Amino acid sequence: MKIKPWIIFAMLAGFVLIGATAFLGGRLLTPYEFHGAILQSPQPAHNFSLMSHVGQRVALNDFRGKIVLVYFGYTICPYVCPTTLADLSKARKSLGKDADQIQVIMVTVDPERDTLPVLADYMTHFHPSFLGLTGTPDEIAQAATPFGVFYEKENSDSALGYLVNHTANVMVIDRQGYLRIVFPFGTTAEDIAADLKYLIQK
Amino acid sequence: MISRVLQKPARILYALIFLPVVGILVFATLRPIQVLPRITLAPGFSLLDQNSARLTNEDLRGHIVLYNFTYSDCAAPCPQTSEVMRALKNRLGEIDAGAIPVSLVTISFDPDRDSPERLRAYANYAGADGKTWRVATGDATRLKYALGGGFNLYYAPNADGTFTFDSLFVLVDGWGIIRAYYKTASPSVDRLARDIGLIAQEARNSTGAAKYAYEAAHLFLCYPP
Numbered sequence: 001m002k003i004k005p006w007i008i009f010a011m012l013a014g015f016v017l018i019g020a021t022a023f024l025g026g027r028l029l030t031p032y033e034f035h036g037a038i039l040q041s042p043q044p045a046h047n048f049s050l051m052s053h054v055g056q057r058v059a060l061n062d063f064r065g066k067i068v069l070v071y072f073g074y075t076i077c078p079y080v081c082p083t084t085l086a087d088l089s090k091a092r093k094s095l096g097k098d099a100d101q102i103q104v105i106m107v108t109v110d111p112e113r114d115t116l117p118v119l120a121d122y123m124t125h126f127h128p129s130f131l132g133l134t135g136t137p138d139e140i141a142q143a144a145t146p147f148g149v150f151y152e153k154e155n156s157d158s159a160l161g162y163l164v165n166h167t168a169n170v171m172v173i174d175r176q177g178y179l180r181i182v183f184p185f186g187t188t189a190e191d192i193a194a195d196l197k198y199l200i201q202k
Numbered sequence: 203m204i205s206r207v208l209q210k211p212a213r214i215l216y217a218l219i220f221l222p223v224v225g226i227l228v229f230a231t232l233r234p235i236q237v238l239p240r241i242t243l244a245p246g247f248s249l250l251d252q253n254s255a256r257l258t259n260e261d262l263r264g265h266i267v268l269y270n271f272t273y274s275d276c277a278a279p280c281p282q283t284s285e286v287m288r289a290l291k292n293r294l295g296e297i298d299a300g301a302i303p304v305s306l307v308t309i310s311f312d313p314d315r316d317s318p319e320r321l322r323a324y325a326n327y328a329g330a331d332g333k334t335w336r337v338a339t340g341d342a343t344r345l346k347y348a349l350g351g352g353f354n355l356y357y358a359p360n361a362d363g364t365f366t367f368d369s370l371f372v373l374v375d376g377w378g379i380i381r382a383y384y385k386t387a388s389p390s391v392d393r394l395a396r397d398i399g400l401i402a403q404e405a406r407n408s409t410g411a412a413k414y415a416y417e418a419a420h421l422f423l424c425y426p427p
Contacts, residue, residue: 152248182243
């Protein structure tokens, strides 16, 4: 039996169509899997107003329209904070032209030693746009508590003086001001970037 | 002839579009997997319990925790929420939480009067053993941030030494994320037990292919009634 060329062509075209549909359909129908914990916050994140390292008071709500990554740490922090901030810097860079849509904020849990110049030095080392915030112990506690952040001084024998134990999550606040993702310490820069890309495209 | 050739791939095409849609509908209506919503982060706190031992939210990381809020002087008609906690504690053995520890925490919003001694007396009366079920309080200002700001609890002292407050139970998962509020003095213990079981089940299925199914359950709002 002789098969006409147009039938072969039609079948090939059909297979290509089916393949493309299955691929696209699969992509569209599989929900994006976040690397961090995704939240369904019913109300915007608690606002706070603190002094920034540029000498200006800023509120969390000032950043509406940007995706804000909030971290609570301190500059003498020996390992966890620099690792996290370096990862955030790397994640930010990998967003390319969308990097400007991200604002990284670190609120110090050590206001005694983290003065504005110290914070300025430290934060800009990771990226010029990163912002360090401080305030009175009470203002900091008020900002930290609703984000599930616990911190306390711990005496240490090291040359660093005391340490501050603290919750090391990174909280992601979306453009509308809602807490959307929590990254536990140790989430890789690649995973953070993937989740941020998804939020930016939304 | 032409139509017969074209019909077959077209059918497969329809099937390819149709099947996932049917799958989603079945998933969303039958809810084969139920999850509790991830509402928001539970607050950070540092308290002292009835044995003067420190209790922080970080100590409870990895635990499923049920919180309730009261003060030791709370006598009728003040709502007695400790009965629900006691009933649940007695049923913890029946809940299949796998290897995930379940903790009960009662927080007093009366730190001025609730010294560790008074908390201990309250704990003995209520049946809090100091291990699975701890009773704690802390600095008044920080408590306001944690309970008022973090757990959304309303409480205010009255002139006669009593408190006006909303009855509230809050269920928090091992990540420190609030998964359920029960705004009543007497939530059903069956429901609390079921919800603890749901969190544990989800935690057990948080890797591999099962994770997709559970994330889909969140996406399609497969919440229990």
